[in-house]
Amino acid sequence: MLLLLAPLLVTPSPGDDDWTIQAATVHTVSGAPIENGFVRVQGGKIAAVGKGGGGATLECAAVTPGLIDLALGIDTGPLSVEQSSETAARLRASEGLDLFSYRWERALRSGITTALAQPADYDVIGGLGLVLKTGGAPTLAARLVKPEACLRGAFGAQPSNGNSIPRFQEPQSFYFRRPTTRMGVEWVFRKAFHDTLQGQGEDDPATAADHAVLRRVLAGELPLVVQAKATQDVRTAIYLKEEFGIPRMVLDHAIEAWREPELLKRSGVAVILPPFTADGRHADGFVNDSYFLPLDAARKLHEWGVPFALSAHEGAGAGARLADQAAAAQRGGLPLAAALEAVTLTPARLLGVEARVGSLEAGKDADLVLWNGPPLQPTSRIIGVLLQGRLVLDPRSK
């Protein structure tokens, strides 16, 4: 009887998290920008996007989707990756996260609402990455977007750094092992994929679990996101992609990818660019390597049709903001629309989360960035951020 008395229809009353944002320009990313448009937010989702509109609760010069960084690098450092083996495909970055770190809040206030978290690059194959929101309650359940979004690996000199051959000491440390060179790193990658295809060593449950993950990579279910900074690392990664037929590969921190246009176009890899530096030089503190990234690298990738994302590498301690990277890329000749896509929809697509984030469309998460001028310009500032409809940076506060 009591059940019958309960209201059959529950109409949501306008809550604290319902907004109508009016902007001189609404940058939807998925479609053309809308002049004098609005975005209506209800229950944490985008309810409508359109022209005109009244009853604004928030106003700004421009509104864009929340930014997405695939190389935010907020991890627990060495504790985020199991170094007792060079390959740990089965292990999850989600189990080593520190969601209490103040750096999440800093990223969120700089406009980054979604990020990829991965193990740090101390292994050749480090483990599974996840996509999560940068704010909300500090629990995985509250922030998770996609639990197993990619497999992380690293080429180059970094994963072999620290390994050595026992010359004068007893080999009591697991760091006495391969790889110790770039050749060795490639060998470990090749062996992992080769053993997976052959089903070798799967009596060991850990190896079997690693291979299960690698099979998902080979089937195209999981993208393989690999660090490949130098030209030779970009080439090695692409050769491996082609040899094993890895469908989805993303080259992260690909400082010198711009040197290999033919390989990039031929192989269909995607690229994550690291922050730009004032003089284009990138020194590597880990190893004795140096690289060069010109300001027009992003423009080149755009012209060649190579999918690419920009990144701030917040965790690297550079303090670079993602929005500033998009501004720098424009100085190098990248059009605004492409710059915006490189920090929103493209990274969402690379990780397969574009159904939820990456553009301003009805039904997507209400992750919005409000600007006081044209977005992604050195002269503009982020004045408001909404995360799933919750106002985390209030444009009305001075």
Place this chain on the structure above:
Amino acid sequence: MSLALLALALAGGEPSAPREGVLQIQAAEIWTSGGERIQDGLLLVEDGRVRAVSKGKQPDPGLPLVRHAGVVTAGLIGLRSQAGAGGELQDDTRSVLPEAHAVHAFDPSHPDVARALAAGITALELAPGPGNVVGGLACVVKTSGGRVLTSEASLALSLTSAALGRSTGPSFFVFGAGEAQAQPDGGPESSERTPRGNREPTSYAGALALLRRSFAAGEGPFARARRGDLAVTIEAWDRHEVLRAVELARELGLAGAVRGAPLAGDPALVQALKESKLGVIVGPYSSGQTRPSLESVKTLAAAGIPVAFALGDPARSPQGLRLSAARALRAGAPAAAVWKALTEDAAKLAGVGASLGTLAAGREADFVLWSGDPLDLQSRVAAVYVDGRRAWPAQGH
């Protein structure tokens, strides 16, 4: 026997024949548990156990009697002690040592143990160090008489950085920065770490994988912990480490305590702990402790989560246990909660809640005669009784 004695006690007046191991304590106030305080109380002890605690009852003239003008309470319990164990509680040779027994490092005649006794501590929990993912079995021992209450009180686990990236031995070129934390003493509350040891695991994910593998094997202490027959204590310091520990305990069905957790009062942690079968062992609190850290006792107690203080001796004086309690009191924790943390909850979290921590019929007769309120730092220990016998000051003093 006990029924006969009870009948006698009820009858009163009639003097009984003096018997070995029987003792009466008449005190201005007896604290039986966290909240209960009996004015003009009479504590009857026989064969090392509490027989009865009664109010306003005349003592039996035929039995030995100690009159005390102050407060009588259950003895304090010192958790995570290293008294007399001299660095023998951290074995770096392996990451998983389920059958290592801390009791083998216990020297009952060591001066550290006597110092704890003089501070009103009647039982110590000696636990393997936090440097191993599975450290071994903690024991609970008496501070007088050398009695081992249990050599398998709880299973020591660690999910903190001290257990990650550790080295198997001292070396000049490989070391774990986390090792500096092997003897946690109240801080740091958050830190950057760069372990570079040579022992598995080096990561949180690796540690969890190792623990799951160990518990899945389902033998010995692991099986007992999963069945609920053995408490666990999980070292977890940073807030994310605490959440990881809670999640693991939920996954494997473990009960016991999180140890460390200076910021356990964080709302996200309180919520998670409340839904778990874990309490928190905090402290020892130093003068440099931050306010949110000191307030965690208040917050945890208000949420009904058992909380107790670590002793941290011999690096710190065992007298510091009451100092930790005083700091929690000053940060707003209610006196009843703080007293429980020193006794009843400490016993519960050490896995000996059925024997120690309160003065009730059938419990171990470990108690302290205080000059006044034991939570007042001006009050002194007048006498300490262990197993029903006066242990401090020694007889004849």
